[in-house]
Amino acid sequence: MSTPKINVRVISSGILSDDVLMLGENLMKRLKIPAEQLTLQFGSFRHSVAIVPVPRYEGLRMSQTLARRLGVYEGTPLRAQYLASTRSLALGPLIGVLISKDYPNAADKPFGDITLFCRELTEACNNYGAFVYFFTPAALGLNNAVLQGWVYRNGWRQILMPAPDVVHNRLTSRKLENLPVVKRFIKEIKQNDGAHVFNEKFLDKSEVFEALKKDGNLHQYLPESRSLRSFAVLKSMCSRYSPVFLKPVRGSLGKGIIRLARVGPDSWQASYATLSGTRRQTFENLGKLYASISAKMKSVHYLIQQGLNLIDVGGRPVDFRALVQKNAKGRWTVTSIVGRTAGTDHFVSNLARGGTLSKVKEAVVKSNLPLPYRANAALKLKQAALEIAEGIDERIPAEFGELGIDLALDTSGRVWLLEVNSKPSKNDNTPLTEGKIRPSVRMMIQYACYLSGF
Template sequence: MNLKWIEEADSFELHSTKPVLAILTVEDELQLFRGNRSNFADLLQTGKELGFITYVVTTKDLLLNKRRVKGYAYAEDTNTWHQRQFPLPDIIYNRIPYREDEIQPTVRRKLAAIAQHPAIRLFNPKFFDKWSLFEWLKLSKSTQPFIPGTRKLMSAAGLKRMLAKYPYLYLKPIGGKAGMGIMTIRLQPEKPKPYRLRVQAKKKSITYRCSTLSTLWTRIKKQSSGTAYIAQQGIELASFHDRRFDLRALVQKNRLGQWDLTGIGARVAGPNSITTHVPRGGSIEEPEKLLVTAFGSEQARRILVRVKQTALLIAKQIERGSKSTLGEMSMDLGIDVGGNVWFFEANSKPMKFDEPHIRKKSLERIYHYGMYLNKRKRQAQAQEG
């Protein structure tokens, strides 16, 4: 690597009028920084094409009182990352990959300092948790109808009340990710062991049958290992060749700073899985194909329009409820056997969409929204000046 060239590039970039976007993560002793490296490389390449100075930076290296910060650039020809000096960012895109990293006191303090910085715009400041999402969505009459019955899982008595109302339940960890730790319960009163508990393992599920509520509760407590859970009304999802499916919508803000639908994907549950997540054995399919097979072409078209409208409605309400600046989110939406739309989950750190047309647009929209934030920042500075 030509160090003289890097120094010259640094000098040029410090005096450049290009917007500067930094992808925020945390340091890692073994591999410099944490996160999805191929995603970061794609983001940097897209930023370059759209006229940005862009780099990866850790919370430790982001010194907000300096004009220069140490960041990481990607060399495509050698598939390596190298550290160099960059200008302090105008915009920060939070991609800290794990909740346990984001809740560290030093990381929380840095995020709070970024939020207070007059010259930096941060979006997607933290992970969502499932309980907060449902609380926010319940605040609006327009989003209430899409929420399954949901309660915190606190006691055997509370579980009994939920099962009396909904004989089919999903149990989900409040801070869960990619379908980990999910369980289902079906109450089958006619059977000698009326409680059927299914627990999601790596790519299959394990079934336990319990004769009493007390036995069921003991098993759930053992499986949950002290993690906080919600209990949620089970929805009888539409299926494709006897395998349930749901939809993944990616909503992002555009050049005007408005929520827009980037794309919709579909995931079909694995043969022995209780979730549709690909890491748990799910597979990717075309939404139109699944909906037409389940409902016919006319109703499928109406459902897709309703899904798009619902995704945007929910995104706006989540942003209002979170009182944060958000630039993107993915959400899981289910279609029941009657064609009704249900909201299951939203993620403020969306995983990569494998569908190529969605992927390309998703990368570009990060920078489109970055342009909007930078323009707003400059307008605010001009008014103050």
Template sequence: MNIFYDIRTENWHHTHENADLFAGSAKEEISYKKDHSNHPLIPITIFPGNRMLVIGILTVSNPKKESGLGGNLTLFRDLSLYLLKHGILIYAFTGNALHSESLRGYVFSSTSNKWIECKMPLPDIVYNRIPSRGYEASEEFQSLINHFKEYRINLFNPCFIDKYVMFEALTEDGALTTHLPPTMILRNSDCLDAFLETHRHIYLKPCKGSQGKGIYTIIKNPDGTLFFNSLKHSESFPDFTSFWETKKRDLLKRSYLAQQAIIPKKIFGHRYDYRILVHYEKGFYKVTGKAVRMSQTQEITTHTPRGGKLFPYQDLQSRSLNQKLANIAQKCGETLSKKIGFLGEFSIDIGEDESGSLFIYEVNSKPMQFDEEEIEANRLLHLKNLFIELTFSNLTIK
């Protein structure tokens, strides 16, 4: 069976004369129409019960892009092409799409290699790929959440994860305490001074940052002098007071946490981190991708946008390491889903110290694409399976 979109009437139709087809959370009927010439055809396999699964990718507008869509368009395209091949109708949309009487979204056409604006059925699942923390804090986003609840549309991953919220949640659970470096929220100079006096070498990280942006390290030397290091430059200060007077404006204008720096294990003189991709599957959180990122141009972070490079996970893996990563993934998924809402997909940045102990640096609810093709292929497969599971099982996202 094929389905096609009639641009003139703004209706979806199918090509099977004797078939009934219903789509999306509202079970909107897709009617048969014989004439489909000059309309974009999309191959679709009907699910049992003549029910077609519909996924909406929620993003933001970007007038600078030809499509008008913002966010990770490469991921959206790859996911769209993959799901359409497996009989799932998928489109990207923004918050503005719900301001009109009908929901308007964008379907990626492999024929024309571009996004086509269409009138769309209400989705069964909204895959939250909003790239902006600011937009998630807006009234418009909250009204979208209420709209989804009203129509019983499942929201896949509710929000970005604040680093300190993550730390508190995982600490309260207790099972992952040994994998968490000592951490505190930065509120004033006294608490930072005391923390630095205790741990001597610390990181300062934006609670709502990503990709290593805004991260600093501070080392307190035996003589009381401080060495401050950012991704771009280093500075020395004779004491804590002079450091604080110079940096307090930058550190207090956004929420920061302070975290003890672990002494990382190194390869060829460079630190490395594990990056693991995790998906929910039938009651469990499964590691679906394992990668390693190694620093090169600086030793503060291993993120590739900051000069990090890929390193083969196979060169470091062991049965013990695989099991440890699996245990961390399962507990992070369980705990954070209870704290912030259902997480169907996330990634974890994990460091390793000289003794072989593992430390959780960050959990990301909107993982970027991995450079490893096999990981991305696995990701598409598990997202497809999870979308089907969430829609056609009795599982309810809370």
């Protein structure tokens, strides 16, 4: 990265004035910072300061009061850049992660299952010279220039922080994402502060497939998919394919998926994905099957999708989760791809439903994919993931920095798209271990630095 990382020294306000910054001479020369009145910038925070050069010193000194207003502390590593056009000294990047819920009374796990991820992200930011805090919709209100955020300093604590340069939206429910206070916050910081928000919205299945169908280059990856709005649509799809899948447009983790397969001249079997396994029910004809799901269709919108002859391991279907992220140059890259094998008596591979993870090569070798197609399977999956991510960027009007792309291989070696998730779980690629910084976390910070100019 071109912006240098420096450590902040905090000096008593009785010794150093709140409107003075002391900078090492070498740093000033390197960044071409003039020794005069400038604007200090940290996220949405702006403050006029006089710059005082310090010989034989490499860091930055500020008063205790000023440090408190920024939310930084003694020894905080930050990157610095001089913006000549606005005569500003910018510190950062300041990253805010918008999470669904906190538990203030749980000192060791204030964010539940994602607490370890938050610690990992904090450690990685310290290494990069970025600053991260975590906040919930409850922190938002009429004045979003200052937010109550969680930081880690020998333990989790809440302090007031300026609005960030970059927001990573990790809200895990559409209900929270659609709160008026959340929508207003995102709109305000983008318009007023020039902040960036990535993964700003959920994707639903119909939206994804309809958007990608407009790109002729992506047709090869798309199973036929239609919104299930009438019996005629069900009859049309079932006349051409067996099986077909009914997928809740806004579902996740395999919840609510129904597999329909012909078991006689007119009869069909519906298989329902449940946590304990697959529940099956047979219907004399499609009309009775449709009648059984029509009540659900009043509250659940389904995508009906062509069934595929996917590879399997001992009869258990296999698919692949690609984690695709934007890098330090703002370009899509594949961070990881893992194989996911469905559990016994399951037809979906999600971990929550008994699925197991493996490396791509291991999953392919164990599967029934014919030998001639095995050698280039990983390369084809990677290429498909990148092309689909680029298609999402081009066709869906929202900012995304990472996507979980679920892919499958059929027994002829063809790659198919199953689903795109804009809020991929942090447990889907590599196991979380204390003290280990995963490539996916490093990539997120690099992209935040790119967005904010650091």
